[in-house]
Amino acid sequence: MAGEDGFSSLPIEIKTFILSLVEVKEAVRSSALARSWRQVWTHLPCLRLNYRRDRQGCSDFTDVSWLERVRHLVSSIQGPLLVFELDLSWAMFLGLDLDSGLMLQSTIDLLLQKGGVETLDLSFPTSRWLLHLPSFDNMQVLILSHCDIILPDGFLGFNRLRTLRMLDIGIRNYDMNFFLQTSRNLTSLAILRCHPLGEPLTFSINISLPLLKNLEFETISEIETLSIVSAPHLEHAMIAFRYLSCSLNVARMLRGLVTNVDRVSSLELQFDVVRSLSLVSLPSNFTFAQLRYFKFYLTIDEVDKRVYESFGWLLHSMPFLQELEIALFGGANSRFKETAILMEELLVRRHVGWDCLDRTLTKVTVGMSKLDVMSSIALIKFFLLNASMLQLMKIVHLMDCDVIQRMIRELQEVGITSLGAKVIIFNRDSQETIFLYDD
Template sequence: MAEAEASVDRISFLPFELKVSILSCLRIDDAVRTSALSRSWRYIWTHLPCLRLDSLRDPLCNTCDDHAVSSSWVQRVHRLVSSLRGPLLVFELHFYDHSFVLYDECVFIVQSLLDLLLQKGGVESLHLSFFNATAIIHLPCFHSLRELVLSACHVALPTGFRGFHRLETLSMFLVRISNDDLNLLLRTSNNLTSLDIENCGFLENPLSVNLSLPLLRHLEFTIDELVENFSVVSSPCLEHAGITIRYDSTDYSSQNLAQMVMRQVTSVAMVSSLILNFDVLKCLSLVVLPFNFTIPQLRFLMFYLNVNTMDRRVYDAFFWLLRSMPLLKELEVELERTTDYDQADRVPILMRELLVKKHDGFACLERTVTSVTIYTSWLDVIASIAWIQFFLLNAKGLKLLKIDYSSGDDRIPRFIGELQKEEVTSSDAKVMFFNRATCQITNLRTNDSN
């Protein structure tokens, strides 16, 4: 009796929707093979709502430097999509061509593949990656599209493009796109809530964007050689902004670049969350800072600092930012160190001179800042402790100061010894050392030490 029950094929009697859900967890090749299991499984895979294809993970396409193999793989993808019977909601295509060129035949098939997706309708999420491809792909107007992710490809908008009116998320990385096409895409995507643009455009036609999106909440933008201007004109719902500067050159002394960074920082004045990489402060230090500028809704700030390259002007930019955030509650600082040993001795002396003293004019430190986290790879007693002392001395309402590090455990006793000597403004302040490599925690209540 037990043997008879064991031989019953219960999985074949599962509801159709559950079978489709099971196949959705398999690689597409394995899902297709289930057609050979039995008549009840035949062509179940053609109703998959999600299709994710990657030439690097396909064993039949591990020599994509061969023109024939590349073309054959793209054709096979086209046949797969043509075989689908149900609506395709999610489509991801990652095509890595080792020759770094999409051949004309492949371009034609990819373009016809996108047109086929348009005919099927219903696509809500589209991810396209072509990795160093130079051929132009024209984006059809997917009316149901809610998420668009483009990576390492060259795209253009077709004539008469009217926009993705349901688009909520747009992410573009290493995308060659004209300034006119990008602005048209943004202008006709009024439902965008998340936007991430990095390394996009052309050197001969740099991007100039004045953003006006009524529903935008999350913005990530990278300023590099491909960007001439970027600012937020009107996005009243914007909550988070991340500003990054990435130039191949290490020279950030350009006044034009500094002015652009200044415009971008001041144009996101209504955000509640802000992330800045360390070159933002360096650029801000080159312009005259208007001390009447405020970010009145900001509650969370994270910024990166290159300890070895800091000078007095960078500190001035940091102080200006801190003064402009009257309601800041959470602050995270990531300290980065380079191998610039020429300044290794000078910078800590400057840090102690500028930081380790009582400062006035910081409304957020007087009233609202309760949590500060300092990230550092190496627990540097000289460089890191100056920042710890600054916040302990100036943040009246501080509850938790967390030092998140990955090495330097042997310096913890010296840190604690140094901190026990310091004046602490907040009686409730607690200092926590967290080693992310070992998950070890060392706590210190400053009111117990005084």
């Protein structure tokens, strides 16, 4: 057509693809390019909206005006809206302004009317806002951060949901379990620092998901029961109990959790999980037959003989472990010297009958703070002495130069078992790397 430039003559599908590569506000501005571009942005299949990013450089920016724009954008979309991401984490008004909350809820309800939403990602401020979550028939990915959720009457669940990630979510115990029961096709589940709404004030969660491959669970709330009833395809599990006292009830629950993920190939135990396990008897014949990667956290000044026994039980139960990562932390107590002496007595010697040390463990990473150098050295010596197949020992630290020099001298005196092993000492701040035993 005479007078029409090449861009204007492009098919609508290609124009939409081009606009999907830029920010939404730039896509909307494309309406001014030419008549043929005027409504192209209304066919965008994805809306990714970020409060902080949009606010930069706008002197007349107000919270309410931005929310109005969001609702206008959603209402203007003509085709199916497949992805909707809304990042309000820097909008401090949320939960404090009733009109803003109602507008946000109406925007979510409008998304339901549009149909076709497959990915919904909502990030809110730390101030609480109550969300009535409707049933989206085509939802496959749902990510929620910092809000309270109520499932409305007639909620049917998400039959096609594959990924569910909830961070700092308040939800009733009944709703949490109903949510999981009606999401039978989940392959990835993350329940992180969530807390119960109303009565009871504790969670009792049962996980029975036949397709689940990835599980992350971290709590700062009291848990009455947490059980993995069935997850035959689970491959990765991360379990963290933050700030909870190591009571006998917690320890028993953790033992049940750990022994129910025996099919995983990757396992992370964060915070006080290992210390809690020391309070209960552990099955001597238990085996992580599929485990290849293991990461655990240890508060170094709270180690006692029972914690070492739990550590030994874990290594015994992982006969095919290939990669181990240990994060060491200094606590509030000042028992570092006592802990170092204990670990030196228990660890720094030859150990036999630990299959992974004799046959499969090839990589060990130890991360440490400035407070735990003596205990860290004892732990590192243990692996240098006992890991017969070790190929790489990586030590990650934030310590001063004189402390590192002391560590180097002590490690150079160790009779390392694996002759081909490399030892790397890496400073996270300076990015300096020192190589030991590197042929």
